[in-house]
Amino acid sequence: MNRKKLILIAVIATLVGLFIAFDGHTVLTLDNLQRHQDSLQQWIAANTALAVGGFVLIYIAVTALSLPGAAILTLAGGAFFGNLYGLAAVSVASTVGASLAFLAARFLFRDSLRERYAETIRRMDQGIKKDGAFYLATLRLVPVFPFFLINLAMGLTAMKLRTYAVVSWLTMLPGTFVYVNAGTQLAQIEALGDIVSADVLGAFALLGLFPLIAKVVIGFVRRRRVYRGFQKPAQFDYNLLVIGGGSAGLVSAYIAAAVKAKVALIERDKMGGDCLNTGCVPSKALIRSARAADTLRHADRYGLASVPVKGSFANIMARVKRIIAEVEPHDSPERYRKLGVDCIQGEARFVSPWEVDVQTADGRRQRLTARSIIIASGGKPMLPAIPGLEAMDPLTSDTLWQLDEQPERLLIIGGGPIGCELTQAFNRLGIPVTQVQRGARLLPREDQDVAELIQQQFVSEGVDLRLEHAPIEFVEEGGKRVLYCDHHGERVGITFDRVLVAVGRQGNTASLNLQALGIEPAANGTVPVEEDLSVRYPNIFACGDVAGPYQFTHAAAHQAWYAAVNGLFGQFRRFRVDYRVMPWVTFTAPEVARVGLSEEEARARGVAYEVTRYGIDDLDRAIAESEAHGFIKVLTVPGKDRILGAVVVGSRGGEILAEFTLAMKHGLGLNKILGTIHPYPTWNEAAKYAAGEWKRAHAPEAILRLLEKLHRWRRGGADDRRPAEAVSEAAHEPVARRDISQ
CATH class of the missing domain: 3.30.390.30 (FAD/NAD-linked reductase, C-terminal dimerisation domain)
Incomplete structure (x- = not known):
């Protein structure tokens, strides 16, 4: 740390120490000001210029040092100087003090924090560059966070001092007026009856209502700002329009139809989405076949003769397709049309926040309007940028189910839930499987002891498990497919027949024309959502895999309730999505x-x-x-x-x-x-x-020891030893033994 920073820290520490030493926290209280109100007013009347100057300097110091008492000083400004002079003094002092705190935080902490949290600060700077002044204005007008935290936090960003000072001054002015005005009414309280006077009640009512009024105003300004450049339709075709027919889209449409809203659901491929067609249903059907094979192979566990497992891979995959077909009616267009949903097969592109252009399966185009729109376009498997991978015709959890021929040697890249489920299933079906994981363990989101148990199980079943193997490149050598990996600096080759990639998923947003709305998806394709699942515009929502952060079917259905209800009734009340208990x-x-x-x-x-x-x-x-x-x-x-x-x-x-x-x-x-x-x-x-x-x-040991003495006393001090036959009899009562825990 350089000398200038050390000097500044010493000065700040000295001033804070003096504040504490002279009991500043007890001086700057409402009771203390009221006790000395008469004497202070007499002195101020005789020394007005000096009083105003001193007041401004004290206010600047308190604000710049982030000391408690700014709110009391604001009330005091109104009480002692009146609305006009009080507002001017407090407005100038608060802006100067906030700017000094802003500069101190930037000078002392910005460089070190930028180095330590480079990515976080970079994202903050992007947001400030794009929407910084409005964001600061929102924080100032609706003070969810204390002002001193805003001063310090903004100093770490790339916001210019001039912008910070001007926006802070303008947006603190209404709140300052409310507090100064309340202070002027406090100065008039001489008796208990004055408390219920109309002026005092009005001042405090305004003080209490100000955050609510500011919130409404900010909401109005934000809506006008975000919708600028778009013309809202005079009437709408639908109350709700849902893009995507997977779990999130189906639940959203179902809820809308259940409350008698007019709703349309647009799906470009198959209803049911990933869960029905390529995810939950087919994978669990495959896992069940694999479990049956494992049971037959190890029937001796159950007192039966183990048998060699002989099966047709084509038959197994045909069974998977039959199960999909059996479940399919639950998610079919016919069922949802009966519920009141207009099901449209086609691809949707945004035209405005209320309009989408739909190209249907037969080539026709139509433009649909809706008061609210839900993006539920789902996700797809992610393919990593590994040289030579595309030439290997890689399988994913989407394309896997088209296999009819059994691979001779299957290579699976990825150690997350999908990779682990499919590794064990194919291995149990008699296919030699090599699982490659870049990290040091499988299931990295779980604890070490959980991962170790699964790893031990996989190895015991014959999986060729390669941990800490980072894929480098895929090549063909001598008519064989080979993956080369980096394993602790050693180049390791793994031969295989087919490769299945399971390293994560990304959102389906490429075809939605989101750029027309100024919505920028993240690197993994997901769209940024607010706590109510809205996406930039108050009437556009997202749920399911395209929204994250949990890419599970049940998470998608959970989000869909919030998206649908907020989309239909958000003008009256909005609900924040609750992730507290997500299994x-x-x-x-x-x-x-x-x-x-x-x-x-x-x-x-x-x-x-x-x-x-x-x-x-x-x-x-x-x-x-x-x-x-x-x-x-x-x-x-x-x-x-x-x-x-x-x-x-x-x-x-x-x-x-x-x-x-x-x-x-x-x-x-x-x-x-x-x-x-x-x-x-x-x-x-x-x-x-x-x-x-x-x-x-x-267990309360002290109470149990007292109870033991009580029972011994009630037995007349008898020996605690039990007869051998009683011990033997108790040993044959497992249910009672376990239930004693109650």
Whole structure:
């Protein structure tokens, strides 16, 4: 740190120290000002110029040093100088003080924070460059954050001092007037009856209503600003128009039709989207076939003769297609037309915030208007930029289901949920699989112990697992396909027959003509959404994979409710989407099901927690089904049973997790789960036993020792030893033994 910065820090520290030493925080209070009101007014009357100058200097110092008392000083300005002089003094002083705080933050912290948080500061600068003055004006007019935080935060950005000072002065002026005016009325309070005078009540009513009024005005100005250049139609074809017929689009359209709104749904390909056609339904059908093959191959676990698995890959894939066809009517245009939805097959492009141009499947074009529009165009697999990959005719989770011939050696790139599910499924179907993961573990969003259990399972089943292998290039050598990877500096070659890429997904936005609306998608194709899921314009919303941050079918349906309701009724009330309890399941064997925080996330966020573990190898139902492996891990608030997060690694993990998800959603703790009757023997008893583990760890030992003495006294001081036969009999009561945890 250079000498100038050290001097400035020393000066600031000295001034703050003097403020504390002379009890500045007790001087700048309303009670103190009222106690000395008469004497101060007499002195000010005799020394008006000196009083105004001193007041301005004190106000500048308090604001520049971010000390408490600015609000009281503003009221004092009105009380002692009146509306005109008080407003002028406070307005000038607050602007100068804010500018000094802005400059101090920039001088002291900007360079070091820019170096440490380069990407974050870069994004802030982009936003400031594009919309900085308006954003600052919004913060000033509707003070959600204290003004001193605004001063310091803006100093870290690229905003010019002149812009900052002018916008701050103009936008603080209305609020300053309200506070100064309230101060003038406070100065007139001489008796208790004055408190209910019309002038005083009016001043305080204005003070209380100002944030609400400012919010309404800001909303009006923002709408006028964002819609500038577009002509709103005089009437609309639809109340709601939905682009995309996947999970998010279908739920949005269903909700609109249910409340009797006129709604159209535009889908360019197949209704049902990724979930029905290329995602959830086909992958789970494939996983079920793979599980059946594994059961036959290891029938000796169940006292039967294991048999070699012989099957036709073409038949397996044909079964997948049959299952898609069986589920398809649930998402068909015919069903939704009966519900009241106009289903249109075609590709939509935005013309304005209320209009889309649709090119239908038969080549016709039509322009549709709607009061609100929902973007639910879904996502697609991402292909990484690896040299030679395109020449390998790579498979993705979209194109995989067209396979009829069984690959001889399958290479799968990616260790996330999709990559892991398909790796295990194809391996269990008898296809040699090599899984390549750039990172040090599979399922990087899960805790280390979760990933290690899955990795051990994969290796035990014969998967060729290559962790910390970064793909470099694909080549053909001697008639064979080879992937070269970097493994700790060593060039490693992996031969394969077909390659399946599963390294993430990106939003489908390329064909929507979003640039016509000034909407810029992120690098992964998703569109930036507000808390109400609106996209730049108050009447345009997005949900599902195209919105993020969770690219799950159930997350898409969850978002769709908010998008549809806000789109239809947002002029009256808007709802902020709630992500507090978002569960997900990776359908490997064992399943990995999680809701809430993991241990690693809790540590990264600085959240204090306790961990309770229960081994599923202790569960009677798991033992009976030869599935006695895995565990439950629950994070709770230290000393309390409130659940912060839970993960279930084991058979039926997704079903077991539902109980923890319900508890978190409705604020139920582990004691409530423990006190609930669970039928025996079921998989969900595992949730109860996990709660029992927490209860035992938090047993009131002091009370239990007192109870032990009470019971010994009631026995007449008898010896605590039990007869051997009683011990033997108790050992044969597993249900009672477990239920004692209640």
